[in-house]
Amino acid sequence: MNKVKVEYERLRSLFSSVDETKTKLVDNLIEQAAFMKIELGILQDQIRKHGAIQISNKGAQRQTEAAKYYTKLVNSYGTVIKTLNSIMGKNIIEEDDDFDKFIGRMS
Numbered sequence: 001m002n003k004v005k006v007e008y009e010r011l012r013s014l015f016s017s018v019d020e021t022k023t024k025l026v027d028n029l030i031e032q033a034a035f036m037k038i039e040l041g042i043l044q045d046q047i048r049k050h051g052a053i054q055i056s057n058k059g060a061q062r063q064t065e066a067a068k069y070y071t072k073l074v075n076s077y078g079t080v081i082k083t084l085n086s087i088m089g090k091n092i093i094e095e096d097d098d099f100d101k102f103i104g105r106m107s
Helices: 003-014 020-025 027-050 065-090 098-106
Strands: 053-055 061-063
Touching (some): 003 027
């Protein structure tokens, strides 16, 4: 099983307590988050191996393409995860706790 599929399944399992309709609605977003996480790992490996800064023969410094892409992708990933988290937090199917049962008996 490839890494993206494994990450997708992991993220999807986090939505097990969320209403199935909402989960289906954000399924593509979950797929995108899985892909981005794996890509970020690949970029991190490249940056660790080759560095985030290139130095020209004249001594000028600039960010590597991997570092530029990493910066953009990590921001996008953060936004997607934040969105998924807010959907998950608002739509969890909660079981009645003891307080809810007590209030139910009062009415």
